[in-house]
Amino acid sequence: MRPTVPGEPDGPAAVDLLLAGTGAAGLSLLDALARHGVTGLRLLVVDPVDRLHAHPWDRTWCFWSKRTPAHLQKAMVASWRIAEIAAPDGAGNRLDLDPYRYHMLTADAYARLVARRVARAEAELGWHVETLVDGVRHIVDGPDAATATTESGERLTASWVFDSRPRPPTRARTTLLQHFRGHLVRTRQPRFDAERILLMDFSVPQPDRGVAFGYCLPTDAHTALVEYTVFSAQECTEPEYDEHIRDYRTRLGLAPQDDQDTTTAHVEHGVIPMTDGRFDPHPGHRVIRIGAAAGATRGSTGYTFAAVTRQTDVVAGLLAAGATPRVPDAYPRRHRVLDAIMLRALADGRLAGAPFFTRLWQANPPVRVLEFLQGTSTPRQEAAVIGTCPSLAMLGAAASLFTAGNPLSRPGI
Ligand SMILES: Cc1cc2nc3c(=O)[nH]c(=O)nc-3n(C[C@H](O)[C@H](O)[C@H](O)COP(=O)(O)OP(=O)(O)OC[C@H]3O[C@@H](n4cnc5c(N)ncnc54)[C@H](O)[C@@H]3O)c2cc1C
Structure with a gap:
């Protein structure tokens, strides 16, 4: 992937907006544009993964807010008020998060919801949305339009290109990786209290440098997302991840059982860079970065989703008002x-x-x-x-x- 480069875009824009990437940020921007009632948009969505139509469940997003955001309600799996933190010696600390709630939604549910909103915007707001299952290789910026060239050689010109392709930061002095393996565990017998979560359990073996913790997020009496997470300089090997999550499940009494009482319904794996590096949301006149590529990942925690929705809400509001879109700083x-x-x-x-x-x-x-x-x-x-x-x-x-x-x-x- 090459960065945004200055140059001459290919003449007038064929579409108003081109979205390079439809992960959390791309989906959230589409959602926000529909909610802000922007009319008559010609949109081109380019991603090697067709998230709007295939809805892959490759990640779960958790975040907290005072009120449950109404526009996300239909994609929510659960919201909790009571959480527990377990100390290295296993001692529990019960937390009442009120007035906050800790929420969980899945990428597939959110993609489905946004796809429905896009379809409605096509019918009611006069949108025309085209999806291209391809990768954007590079983007040429210009004063009035930008042109994206795809891996298959197509050149696509838009008034604004919103770029959320993953990218490394510049000027990073410290970068750790937040890496994790999670299992969606299902039990035949009711085993969970879905009113409370184990948010961070530090009673797991720790790395020499960094930190490790487990967590358990029950969504009903029979189902919980159990994860083992590490902040450290290097990823684990596959056998190490398997061993860590197996050990952690065993500690919670949730080891997979031969009698099928406890099974693994889904496996989640992720690596999130946690960095003090810089992400420039405005690399050109007509190219705007959003999401993790625009610094939405909090360096100390890896949480990203809430900042993504804040960014895209501001951008959509500006576009709705006919103003030049600017991405606000994700964090002070x-x-x-x-x-x-x-x-x-x-x-x-x-x-x-x-x-x-x-x-x-x-x-x-x-x-x-x-x-x-x-x-x-x-x-x-x-x-x-x-x-x-x-x-x-x-x-x-x-x-x-x-x-x-x-x-x-x-x-x-
Ligand atoms: C497994 C996992 C779980 C996470 N859980 C949480 C959580 O609970 N809470 C939280 O706040 N954060 C979480 N994060 C961190 C963060 O919220 C996510 O990474 C989030 O998806 C970032 O959104 P994004 O749009 O910036 O990037 P992504 O969602 O990664 O989207 C980038 C998109 O760009 C596409 N793409 C890649 N290359 C190209 C290309 N060349 N051209 C066009 N498109 C391209 C990708 O296919 C993808 O769709 C998690 C991350 C992972 C990996």
Whole structure:
């Protein structure tokens, strides 16, 4: 994949918007454009995976919000108010997340929902949507239009190209990987309390540097998504992932059984880069990046989905008003600075991840932690969160970032 390059696009735009990528960000933009009632759009959707029609379930998105967003309701699998954090010694800490709820939706359900909304927009808002199952190889930007060239050599010109193809950041000083293996577990007997989740269980074996945790999200008495997650520099091998998730399921009493009482209905695997690098949402006049490619992934947590929906809502609102679309910063700059310090402290082993995250949840009210992690906290809340962090480890990490380049003076974080 080549980046956006300056040059001459191929004449006038054949469509208004071209979406390069229809993962969370592309789907969310389509959804937001329909909700904002933008009329008469000519849209071209280009992705090697035909998500609007094939609806693959390759990931589950969790996020939290005060109210259940009405437009996502129909794709929601579950929402919870009560969560538990388990310390490294296994001691549980029950959290009431109120007024927040922790939500789960699946990629296939969301794609189906957006496909229905797109069909309705075609009927009621005069949209014309074409899908091309192909990859965008590169994009040429111009003052009035941009041209995308696909892997099969097609050249497609649009007034605006929204690019959510995965891309690496620039100027990263620390990058960890959040990598995980999850099983959707089904049991014949009722085994789960669907009113509460085990949000982070740090009583699992820990890596030398970074952190590992398990979680268990029951959606009904017979079904739960159980995952084993690691933040570390390197991915595990396949046998290691299998062993970790098997061990974790065994600890929860959910090992697969010969009598088929406990089965695996679905396997989820993911790798999310957690970085202090920079993502530029505006690489050209007519090319706009959205999603993880525009910095929507929170460096310290890997959570992305809520920031994606915030970005696309703003962009759709601007397009609906006939204004030039601009992507807002996914997170305030001071949060990105704190993320950079925490990532560095975790990566260089100064910070023991499991006790750190356990204490974060123990020493702060859940609302403060949730708002901090979401990037919506006030400076006062942030000062309180910082007060509960191990100061020596954080100062050491900040000093090491300063010697690598001042984290506060760089626009990149
Ligand atoms: C398994 C998994 C679970 C996750 N769970 C959560 C979660 O619970 N909560 C949360 O907040 N975040 C989660 N994330 C992180 C993040 O929300 C997702 O990665 C999210 O899908 C990012 O959205 P995106 O649109 O930026 O990228 P993607 O959803 O990855 O979409 C990128 C799209 O670009 C397409 N594409 C690739 N190459 C090309 C090309 N050359 N041309 C055109 N299209 C191309 C891909 O096929 C894909 O459809 C998860 C990530 C993974 C991998």
